[in-house]
Amino acid sequence: MLKILDCIDAGSEYCPCHLAETGECIMCSQLQGKTFCDCRSWKGVCIYQEFTNNRYQKREQRQSKLCHILHREEVSEELFILRIKTHKDMARELNVPGAYVFLRSSENADYYDTPMSVMKVDEHEGTITTALQIRGIKTKALKNLNEQIEVRGPYWNGIMGLKYIKGLRGSKVLLVARGVGQASALPVAKKLVISGNKVTVILDKGSSGIFTETYFNELGCNIVHKPLLEGKGFKIPQETLEYMKMRIQEDEIKLVFSGGSERLHEGIAEFLLSLQEKPYFTCSNDAKFCCGEGICGSCHIRLKDGSRIKTCKTQLNPFLLYEGRINL
Ligand code: FES
Structure with missing residues (x-):
């Protein structure tokens, strides 16, 4: 049975998409073949009505x-x-x-x-x-x-937990970014700074070098250089974890963003779940995207409850993504 989830494209000019035509819509129960409306995350338009108004066809898709x-x-x-x-x-x-x-x-x-x-x-x-x-x-x-x-x-689904980034105002935030993951962290910092948040960034060059420092400086972020993954097991070094814990507790950090590999996200999720006061957790979406349209299946993951999720389309709380993979 399909679950009602939050689709990044819902209400956009690309909605309804291929999934509506095949009874696989992520958000609309009627476009999943049910006979009742079970709309839980209103995006300003009724996807079913858009589909019927468009003569039961998808809108023109990205080219x-x-x-x-x-x-x-x-x-x-x-x-x-x-x-x-x-x-x-x-x-x-x-x-x-x-x-x-x-x-x-x-x-x-x-x-x-x-x-x-x-x-x-x-x-x-x-x-x-x-x-x-x-x-x-x-x-x-x-x-x-x-x-x-x-x-x-x-x-748009390159980050999980977008609603926390969009909704945060006047708070303190910690960004950790490693390697090419720095690219996804930069627009996050920009949005958070515009919303009046103070941003600290921990940078690790990874295998690609540091290429964002000038831009983070231009945004007024506080930059710290620390190793984020090391050793054969790709673990977050203890010294970095202690530094993060100190910053989160002393600065009352409200949101942590992780930009990098799945290993980094898992390490950050495990660390945050061990804290008594947990900040919001957001991270870059590191799934393997092929089509980006919910069709090919390359980005599918299985959650702890056994359900399968198309991560190219679906917004999820990152803790849900990683809780099944962490030994607590
Ligand atoms: S289903 Fe193809 S990338 Fe998600």
């Missing part, structure tokens, strides 16, 4: 567009930064925490599409900036691009 690369910066052997010219509307829609796009060389087929966090946006110029780490076949195919690139978007 790839060929865009110009304006600037390329090499950070390390395995990481480079691209500034890409897109449509101004697209740039505006991507100017939020959790935004990402699929990138690919125009010489390759659609299945080379690879998701990349949007690190910076210039709405006026209509540009987006992304950091690309060379890892596997898809990212190697992007390695030598200098002029043009296929961009598909906008997508």
